[in-house]
Amino acid sequence: MSEPTRLPVLFLDDPVVLPGMVVPVELDDAARAAIDAARTSADGRLLVAPRLDDRYPAYGVVATIVQVGRLATGAPAAVLEARTRAHLGAGVSGPGTALWVEAEIVAADEPTDAVRASAAEYKTLVLALLQRREAWQAIDSVTKLTDPSALADTAGYASWLTDVQKRELLETPDVATRLATLIRWTTDHLAEMEVTDKIAGDVREGMEKTQKDFLLRQQLAAIRKELGETEPDGADDYRARVESADLPDAVRSAALREVERLERSSDQSPETGWIRTWLDTVLGLPWATTTEDTTDLVAARVVLDADHHGLDDVKDRIVEYLAVRARRASRGLSVVGGRGSGAVMVLAGPPGVGKTSLGESVARALGRRFVRVALGGVRDEAEIRGHRRTYVGAMPGRLVRAIAEAGSMNPVVLLDEIDKVGSDHRGDPAAALLEVLDPAQNHTFRDHYLDLDLDLSDVVFLATANVVEQIPAALIDRMELVTVDGYTEDDKVAIARDHLLPRQLDRAAMTDDDVRFTEAALRRIAAEYTREPGVRQVERLVAKTLRKIAAAETGPITVDADDLTGYLGRPRFTPEAHERTEVPGVATGLAVTGLGGDVLFVEASSTGTEPGLTLTGQLGDVMKESAQIALSYVRAHAEQLGVDPAALDRTIHVHVPAGAVPKDGPSAGVTLVTALVSMATGRPVRSDVGMTGEVSLNGRVLPIGGVKQKLLAAQRAGLSTVFVPIRNEPDLDDVPADVLSALDVRPMSDVADIVAAALEPVARAAETPAA
Structure with a gap:
């Protein structure tokens, strides 16, 4: 650095001035005082430094006054040309009202080969950046620069650098450090521009493709119209589908009315999508599809007995239902549809007694399709009755979706956990179920989304519940209550032997030849290791025993009552x-x-x-x-x-x-x-x-x-x-x-x-x- 020089100082909020820059400065009282002081001095120079809120600036630039005049707005201004970087010292006294400081001029060192290489790399990056922006005049100016320090200070004009970054460059007198910092910043900015340009290009291509597709579709529609052809999936296609579908008369009339609305609607209208979705839902329902029930009562009872041990009340009720249908069929009476021909039963009992799995067995015994509707935690009435079509995202209720999933109008529908249905501001689902489960009313069930009468009278509804008292009285009045209270110790042993053990052996990739449980072992599990009405814990303990055998044993194993302590620990339940x-x-x-x-x-x-x-x-x-x-x-x-x-x-x-x-x-x-x-x-x-x-x-x-x-x-x-x-x-x-x-x-x-x-x-x- 040179000897300190006394200079008037001008603090600027904006912009940050670097050596080599020529900037206009609007003159307020402080700026005018600094300009006047510089013009009256011997060399006409002043010091320009950024105004900082948190500290006194360390560096500024020594500038000369190029011109004093007015801006286009009429405000007084001066044009300054920054010359060299200077280090600010302490304040000193001087003539006029301006603030004077001692400044030490920072002289540039002779550039080394490494600095010249960094300058060449930075120039390449700057030129690439300017070419992207098509700033041809700036490209010519940068190309002519050969001094590394001057090249680095052109960053004062860079719009992609913040004032904080420019102040950092001003306060970095070392050219090599300044160039390294600029190379890093410019590389990051170029990478960001590439990503931005790619995204913009993708968006532009997508918009162009959308516009192109729209024009092509319009042309294709015009060509098809001239040729007299119909557009696939259009209103004409829906009309053909409705007319060819096997629909009830009332449903066909409603569907044709919607097709007429679709024909009058524009493709750009949101109502078009709603009508198409409604028509797809209606056409997807199995209006005329039913399965034929078995009439072999003995075979049906065999299926029920094979799947479940005990539960004679439920099995008797199903067989009675089949007997009545077979009797009606033998006398030429209708067995499909009609008021009150369906069955609605609620199986009430503790967990683990086989209520849910019984539904599948009933469907197999009847020869019907099975679908399960989980009601636990349902609080929205629309889950049962469907949403009204005016809502965005409207869909039919769970009952209609279950019918569509089953693919027939007479499936076995299991309403699981009906005692856990709640209610809130969105309505009471239990109240909505009253019409569904009333055999005298469900032949005209109306879903809010379909707004059509749906005959549910031939659906066999089975509901499950743990606590009967939690089911509303009006709802349980519409169902036949069949209690499944639990199993005796003998029942549990039989279920474990005939159902649970084979299932767990299969899951553990074992056979009867690998592991065999004695009846004494199963009885001890049921009596001393569990204290439940169902058999879930029995199954878990059987599975635990098989896992331990799979992990530690080889060869055929026979599990006896005395072996259970090694597999399951000491018994948990003893008479007290x-x-x-x-x-x-x-x-x-x-x-x-x-x-x-x-x-x-x-x-x-x-x-x-x-x-x-x-x-x-x-x-x-x-x-x-x-x-x-x-x-x-x-x-x-x-x-x-x-x-x-x-x-x-x-x-x-x-x-x-x-x-x-x-x-x-x-x-x-x-x-x-x-x-x-x-x-x-x-x-x-x-x-x-x-x-x-x-x-x-x-x-x-x-x-x-x-x-x-x-x-x-x-x-x-x-x-x-x-x-x-x-x-x-x-x-x-x-x-x-x-x-x-x-x-x-x-x-x-x-x-x-x-x-x-x-x-x-x-x-x-x-x-x-x-x-």
Whole structure:
């Protein structure tokens, strides 16, 4: 650098000035003061530097005044020519109102060969960039430049560089560094331009092709019109398709009206697409296609028995349906369509009992096509009735789509998880199902999208549900309720042997020769490793055993009951009623949950001296009221029950374990009474006894629901005696014979009789330590 020189300084917001540039500057008060100071100085020079917000500028350029005048707008201005780069020093005093600083002129070094090579590379990039922009005058100016520093400073005119980048170039006095930075920036900009140009070219080619295709189509349409030919997929084609299709008269009339609208519509109208989609949907439905039902009742029953073990109620209902249709056919009566000829059944029961898979078996037994409609979580009414055609993306409802998927008008449609249908601001799908599932109405079901009557009367609807109480009463009133309450231990062993094991062997790429399960092993899995009404967990445990065998064993394997611990670990379920009822105040009740029947233990104890009732175990309102009724009954009939009234003048605490699980229902009334009497008398409840029933204030045992599921749970829990309300005695006809033979089921009408039979004798109670 040279010796410092005193120069007036002019700070500019825009542009960033580099050496070699000639720029006009509009004169405000500060600029005019700097220009006046430079004109009165000996050499007429001034320093031009960028104005920075965050710091004092380090570098600027020494410039001379070319001309002072006015812009085209009339504003005063000066034209400055930047000469050399300078380093700004400290401010000094000087004449006039201008700001003076000490500046050190930065002299350019003699360029080396490396610098000249970088300059040549940069010039090539700049010329390529200017040629893309067709800036021919600038190309001539750049071509004439030979000084590397001057060539680098031409970047001051580059519109693709930001002010920040230009300030970085100004503050980089080293030519080699400046050229390297510019080469990097210019290369990136060229690559970006290539991508942009390619995208623009693709868009332009696409637009040109679209315009070309449009013109060609117009010409082709004109040529076909002159030749008298019809355009494929046009309105004329739809008219021919509608006229040749086998459609009901009402449907044909509606379709021809839409074809006429299509003929009057322009190809550019959005309505054209909607009409075409509607016509495609209507023409795609199997209006005149039906499958012929089998009339061989024996063969149909064989199919049902082969696919599912048990479920006799469902199988009997299907066979009865076939028998009626065969009888009508033999007498020349119509069996297709018509009011109320279809079947609507809901299979209700816990998970894993085969409700969903039963639908496919029913379809095979009937010789019909099968389609499943999942309703779990559906909250939009349009999912059932379809969207109205005015909406964008409108489509028919799930029922119409199921008919189209089945390809016939009389399939077996399985409405899966109908109890899990919800409702929100988009409507109530359950209400929309009322017309679908009513045999007296579904012969004229109207979908909002089709806006045509659809005959669903010959469709066999099967619905599945876990909890009947969650199905709206109006909906379940239109269906036949068939409960599938669960399987006995013998049923589970038979299902595992005949269905689950062969399926899992196939999935594990094994055969009966590779692995064989003994009946004792399957029975132990069903009895000690699972506690469910269905067989899903049994199948999972069989699959787990096969996986372990596949990973660790070779050769034929026989899995016996004693081998299960090595494959599945220790049994998870063992009888616990004996252990739980060893102390007074604990009674064994029976309940029904969404997962089937279960055993419920009720515990009672007394503390303190003040009368009161404390309830724990997350009980619902119904169970809380049952506890109040039970305590009132015991207090009112203390002498009859052999209870000391003083034992009840304390705080009574009733607890139902598993407090994290909500519990509610009236069927624990007799269990609560028995637990309270056991606590008050000190006599334990027999460990082999279970009970269920609602109790009234005068001790009557009132009927409850779920008797079959509760008795199955009692058998799984190892109980031998079960007390049920006498008015539930007819329900015992639905309980499997092997369950009734394994249990001593006693219908009772008075809770006092249950207490007397359920408590241990006095002599036995005296031997039991008090709690």
